[in-house]
Amino acid sequence: MAAVTDGFTYAEVGATRDPGSLPPPGYHLLRERTRLGDGQEAFAAAGRALLAWRMQRAAGLRVDAAAPDAAPGVRVVMRAGPVRIPCEVVWTVREERRTGFAYGTLAGHPECGEESFVVEREADGSVWLTVTAFSRPAAWYLRAAGPVTRMAQRAAARRYGRCLRGLTLDQSAER
Numbered sequence: 504m505a506a507v508t509d510g511f512t513y514a515e516v517g518a519t520r521d522p523g524s525l526p527p528p529g530y531h532l533l534r535e536r537t538r539l540g541d542g543q544e545a546f547a548a549a550g551r552a553l554l555a556w557r558m559q560r561a562a563g564l565r566v567d568a569a570a571p572d573a574a575p576g577v578r579v580v581m582r583a584g585p586v587r588i589p590c591e592v593v594w595t596v597r598e599e600r601r602t603g604f605a606y607g608t609l610a611g612h613p614e615c616g617e618e619s620f621v622v623e624r625e626a627d628g629s630v631w632l633t634v635t636a637f638s639r640p641a642a643w644y645l646r647a648a649g650p651v652t653r654m655a656q657r658a659a660a661r662r663y664g665r666c667l668r669g670l671t672l673d674q675s676a677e678r
Contacts, residue, residue, distance in 0.1 A: 512608045512615045517593050519605040519619035519635050526637040533636040533656050537664025539671045546624040550602030552670040553622055561666035573604040587611055600624045613642035632667050634660040
C-alpha cells in the first residue's frame with residue numbers, strides 16, 4: 504500500500520484489488536453489478552470503452568486524462584458541473600475474462616477512497632460490470648449530506664453500468 508504522502512488522500516491504495524477485504528475501517532462500501540451483454544464481442548467492446556474513459560464521458564462527466572487509456576500512474580481530473588474530481592489509476596487488469604482498473608482520490612476530490620471498475624465474462628458467456636468502492640466524505644458538504652451522499656454514489660454506479668451497457672451494444676452493433 505502506498506502512503507498518503509504519495510499524493511493519494513488515503514492510505515489503503517490498491518485495496519479494491521481484493522474486494523473480499525473491504526471496506527477498510529472507517530469507510531463505506533459500495534458494490535454494484537450490471538449485466539452488459541453476452542459473448543466475447545460484448546466483453547471486448549466493454550473493455551475497450553471502459554479503459555478509454557468512455558463510460559465516464561457517457562455518464563456526463565468531463566474527463567481530462569493524462570493518457571488515452573487507464574494505466575497505473577495515469578492521472579485524471581473529471582468534472583461534474585463545477586466539482587473537480589481528481590484521481591490517479593492505481594491498478595489495471597487485462598486478462599482473458601477480466602478487464603478493468605481502479606483509481607484513487609487525490610487532494611481536492613470531494614471524497615476519500617478508491618473505486619474499481621471491472622468487466623468480467625462469466626463461464627456462461629454473460630458480461631458484467633462490477634463497480635466496487637470504499638469511501639468517506641472529504642468535503643464538508645458531503646459530510647453534511649450524510650446518507651444522501653451514499654445514495655448519490657449508488658445512483659452514479661448504476662448510471663455507469665447503464666452507460667457502459669449502451670456503449671457495449673453500440674460497439675457490438677458497429678462490427
